[in-house]
Amino acid sequence: MKAGTRFIKNVVEVAAKANPPMPWTRGARRAAFIAKRNAEAQTRKSA
Helix, strand or coil, X not given: CCHHHHHXXXXXXXXXXXXXXXXXXXXXXXXXXXXXXXXXXXXXXXX
């Protein structure tokens, strides 16, 4: 097997195993973070 073929085969295999969380699957955790971030922006005071 050529090195290039082996490399591509390995990349395809690893990509099939990987299952990163998608932004739309984070749901409640992401919404809570955004709400917290927005709440902090309102409490700031300027000098």
